[in-house]
Amino acid sequence: MSEAPSDIEALIALMARLPGLGPRSARRAVLHLVKKRGQLLTPLAQAMARVGETARECLRCGNIGAADICEICRSEKRATGEICVVEDVADLWAMERGQAFRGRYHVLGGTLSALDAVGPEDLRIPQLIDRLAEENIREVILALNATVDGQTTAHYIAEQIEGTGIAVTSLAQGVPIGGELDYLDDGTIGAALRARKAF
Numbered sequence: 001m002s003e004a005p006s007d008i009e010a011l012i013a014l015m016a017r018l019p020g021l022g023p024r025s026a027r028r029a030v031l032h033l034v035k036k037r038g039q040l041l042t043p044l045a046q047a048m049a050r051v052g053e054t055a056r057e058c059l060r061c062g063n064i065g066a067a068d069i070c071e072i073c074r075s076e077k078r079a080t081g082e083i084c085v086v087e088d089v090a091d092l093w094a095m096e097r098g099q100a101f102r103g104r105y106h107v108l109g110g111t112l113s114a115l116d117a118v119g120p121e122d123l124r125i126p127q128l129i130d131r132l133a134e135e136n137i138r139e140v141i142l143a144l145n146a147t148v149d150g151q152t153t154a155h156y157i158a159e160q161i162e163g164t165g166i167a168v169t170s171l172a173q174g175v176p177i178g179g180e181l182d183y184l185d186d187g188t189i190g191a192a193l194r195a196r197k198a199f
Contacts (some may be wrong), residue, residue, distance in 0.1 A: 008034065060131070062124055063108030064089050078104050081138035085157065087111055087145055091181040095143060098189035103141075106131065111149040114158055119130060120156065129160055139167040142199055145180045159199050169196040 008030060015026035033041040057063070058070035067070060073077050082103030086092050092105050108123045120126070131137065140161055144150035158168045172195030175181070181189065 060104050062089070062109060062127075063092055063105060072104060077137070078102060078106075081130075081136060082141060083131065083135070083137050083142050084141040086143050086181070087150065087153075091143065091145070094181045094184065094189060095193070098186045099192065099194045100190035101141075104135070108144075108153065111144065111147070111153040113149045113152075115164070123153075125157060125160070132161065132164065132166060137166055137167060141182065141193070141196060142168065142170040142191070143193070144170075146175050146177045147180075154199065168199045170199040171196055 011028045012023070012026045015021055015029055016023045018026070021029065033044065054066045055064055056068065058065055058073055059068050059112070063069060063070040063072060067074075080103040082101075083106055084095060084101055084103060085093065085108060085110055087110060089107055090144075092107055095101055095105070106124065106128045107144045108125065108128070110118055110123055112118055112120065112123070116162045118140040128140075132140070139156070142157060144154045154170060161168050171192040175184065175188070175192050184192075
């Protein structure tokens with residue numbers, strides 16, 4: 001049995017590095033793309049090239065968009081005095097899918113972890129503290145994953161905000177312990193957001 005051409009093998013190896021795809025899944029995906037070259041492979045390659053050129057991290061919140069300041073941060077309708085703190089962009093997008101939150105976001109870029117030597121200076125926590133006064137924030141919603149590192153990060157942020165007069169809340173217990181926002185259904189996210197409580 002002959003091996004696939006080296007450029008196809010290189011594509012398979014790159015695809016296998018994506019989350020949720022191993023070598024077998026990547027091989028199947030690449031074979032499907034090659035067979036459907038006109039309908040899938042070429043448009044996919046063009047879309048990836050465009051995203052590679054235009055995608056950037058929002059300088060204010062850390063979201064991914066096509067401008068230095070994302071649409072959510074630019075929208076005056078989103079200036080509600082509420083800021084929702086999430087671990088990463090996937091969590092922000094999960095919250096947006098639920099359409100229950102109409103304020104602004106702040107993406108930390110991870111969570112505190114003594115094991116992985118991730119401290120506050122490695123995350124976007126200082127930028128969050130700066131935004132609180134600049135944007136006249138009245139409530140910080142800690143929508144961090146219900147993991148040990150997520151809750152450690154939430155406690156640290158709450159301590160930094162303590163004494164400012166800003167309300168600090170967290171998502172209600174609709175979020176399962178050990179669960180991650182990106183894997184929750186829209187209804188669960190919406191219910192958890194509506195039932196948030198003081199942290």
